[in-house]
Amino acid sequence: MNIDELRDHLCGQYPDLCPLFSIEFGDGTLQVECRGLYDAAADLKSLGFDMLGMVTAVDRGEHFEMVYRLTSREMSVGMFLKCLVPRDKPHTRSLYDLWPAALWQEREVYDLFGIEFDGHPDLRRIMLPEDWVGHPLRKDYQDERIIKRPDYI
Amino acid sequence: MSLQIEEQRQTEGPDGRPRQELVVNVGPSHPSTHGVGRVVVHLDGEVITKADMIIGYLHRGIEKMCENRTYLQVVPLTDRLDYVGSMYSNWAYCRAVERLAAIRVPERAEYIRVIVAEMQRIASHMMSIGSAAADTAAATLFIYSFDERERIIELFEELCGARLTYNYVRPGGVAFDLPEGWTDSVLEFTKAHRKALDLMDRMYFGNVIARGRLKGVAVLGRDDAVAWGASGPVARGSGVDWDLRKHDSYSVYPRFDFNVPIGENGDAYDRARTRLLECYESCSIIEQAIEQMPTGPHKVEGQPRLIMPRAGDAYDHIESARGSLGVYIVADGSPRPYRVKFRSPAFCNLALVPKLAVGHTLSDLVVVLGSLDPVFGEVDR
């Protein structure tokens, strides 16, 4: 199934999600509000997206953008699910109930970005030691141990 | 940064008397953790009642480093991710960059990429089968399979001068064209390798002790495998028919005729044997690719070194030896990526350890870890 067929399929099944769907670089993206993220994810799961491939975040300045990569085995297609989380006290609902694969991936996002996941059963740091201060993948992360690479392109 | 393990729990035994659990810390430097993983297991007798997998001992912050490198400079970093299969990380990253910057790769380059990727798959599976066997003390099989891997490494060395970190697949093609006579050596290797695989199959998978050790251990159901995001031989060993080469086909893979070996029971034996059978298929793909390989340029002519894709984000994935390896790049129009995220299959597979290890003995813990085939460079990144 290619990406246009996926859009038609999605619009047929869930017309209210249809205007949020866009296509860029050959990949579909569903941009939702973070309040409705869990429901949208549940809808997509019932649509046939049975694998949660990747959970990550991008530091967009004012916001963190949560990025979920969903894959459907029967449709042989993947797509993004995105939402924007505000920067102060960032938190969003955990998708662990839908896909257990989120267990470690959300821990990683929590560790490196500091985004909290409501309903996550085991939210601890995973990559860095427990006593680490800060969340290094944020763009404003400060650490005097980092030596900046000289700029020669 | 404490190495202390948590307090031992008091539980009640079946006779009502208090019983203390034995808490055993495995790792981070243990002969069978395949790197620097650490598992804290709670034992009742020798049976694991709780396992906590702790990772991050090799977290080097590669994703942060990528943000201060140009697109081409990231390629050597991807070598260090999956150090048993460097070609995969190279290729997955390059595919994502090519998707972002709309680079069309010449056909010969795609064929070369397929050949090196399949050779890398054999090398990686040899390492995996061998080290999983070494965990059950079959050291000789490890040495035999490592010898097979060594042959591929020699061929790679001839190809790009490095034994482990190749930096060979670059955005827009591959770094160098094939050396003269290289394909003949590869064909010789695949012929000899099939015999070696037969030997290993008889020696380990036919051995009654090895079957007893592997069968019925770490059983992963098909639905669980999908829900936990397992991929590669771990998922296929559980009967999930999902191979990106076949089902979400990329590059020139649709042109080859090959099978995807599927396991039935989802135990450690099926996983290991799926890897072994995949090596046969890889041999066949290599032979077909060499036969079909066109002449032409091995990289895009006139490709500038400074790649500046327009703003946006792209994800691409390939089937690595451990599963679907994805790379997600966010570009902001500058010569450097804004954010690079590696979706590592070993990370997702390793999350299954606490689930799979419970109920088995301490001896089986190393089998569980070995059957998931973690490479900690990729797990921790």
Add this chain to the structure above:
Amino acid sequence: MAIVDRVGSALEHGPGRVVLSSLDALFDWARSHSQWVMPMGTACCAMEMIASFPFTKFDSDRHGVIPQADPRHADVMVVAGTITRKMQPAVIRLYEQMPDPKWVIAMGNCTVSGGIFYYDTYSVVRGVDEFLPVDVYIAGCPPRPEAVQDALMQLREKIRQESIGPNTRHVRKLTLPGPGESRASVEPSEPGEVG
């Protein structure tokens, strides 16, 4: 306290300087020809390290080098691969568990200086010599197995020049770096003459 301590100190204070030199020759021969390695492999270099231990192509067993999983049974620690701040206490603990005399080989650029992970990263220790006394450095990313064997041969040369006299023994005190300091205090037991 090992027997060698008693022998060494007895001969040091007795009339036996001459005896000590021939004992040195014997003991150094034994130590230099039997380097049992604790493979402290963390990352990419671990693969090349494995390849250089008893394997078909590069057989280090020819020189008496065999890997030992238990630090208590090992003489040489080969630190192969990037050491992160999370891993650092474990490496120090393992080094402390090894019995004297012990040596350290830093294999690969990451353990020499941080290598490719020198810049921009927040979690990598830039070289194991920040917290371990390193005897031999191997450059390369990763070094070839031949380089590892060469390092072991160089370490053999180094061991041959050591004496069992108490002053020059390999006693080095280690402390974990505090929050403010990066370099561990590495101090020899006593500055003494070389026997």
Add this chain to the structure above:
Amino acid sequence: MSGFVGGLVWGLAGGMLIALATVFGVWWERKVAGRIHMRIGPQTTGPAGLLQVPADTLKMILKEDITPAQVDVRVFRLAPHIVFVPVAMSLTVIPFASGFAPLNTSIGMLFFLAVPSLSVIGMLLAGWSSRNTYATIGGLRAAAQMISYELPRTLSVLSVVVLAGSMRPLEVMEAWRPWWILANAIGFLVYFISSIAEVNSIPFDLPQAESELVAGYFADYSGIRWGIFMMTEYGAVVAASLFGAAVFLGGWRWLPGAFGVVLFIALTLLLITAIIFVKWTFPRMRSDQLMTTAWKILTPMALVQLVIVGVIVPWM
């Protein structure tokens, strides 16, 4: 020479024999393992690497002898000797040549089987006193394994005793006939397998289990105390091979005089090599498989062997 002095002399001789056999045995194992792995093995230290093991031993003596802070010091220091002494003692009843066994006692066969199994106490103590989780598990595994495998091993030797009608090793050897090899084939197999288990070699090396328990019950020992454990291990291999070569394969009975002794040594070496081959070929068992093998396979086999012998003996 009798009594205390004799025991002292033969005990020392047994210890020396174990030391020598270890030096040669380790070298031989590393060479054989090298051949199996398509490599060379020790080569540069001494001619053909023969001085490799002396160098290792000397180095081991010179290493620091660590007594970790958490251990029970007295038990920790005593344990290696408790492991070593019974194995050295067991060598004294082996019939080395016609009319010569250092300790020619009327219960020699039982002595050989019973005494070395006392070393399990040492293993248990070593594991327990180390206060190390790996060592504790290793010690417990060692106790369970060695006690389980005593039974099939003893039963398999019992069939030889029944055939010979004596428990005195020299009398067994005098009564030995070549057709016993066929009559005792099952028993020999049981003896061989359970001996591998008794000496903790792969596939029965659960107490040490390098890939699981790092080093098992001697994980916290270093220097020469660890060396004693290693020496005991090889000493037990040599003792089991000597005994098997004598009472099952006939030892020196095939050829007269000194030739017989040479053949005996050759047969022993054959058994040692077989154990090394098994060690480097098979994977390790799990503890439940280990117990299944002992109680459900080997013990019935040994009993069948006893029945066969019981049927044969009245016809002799």
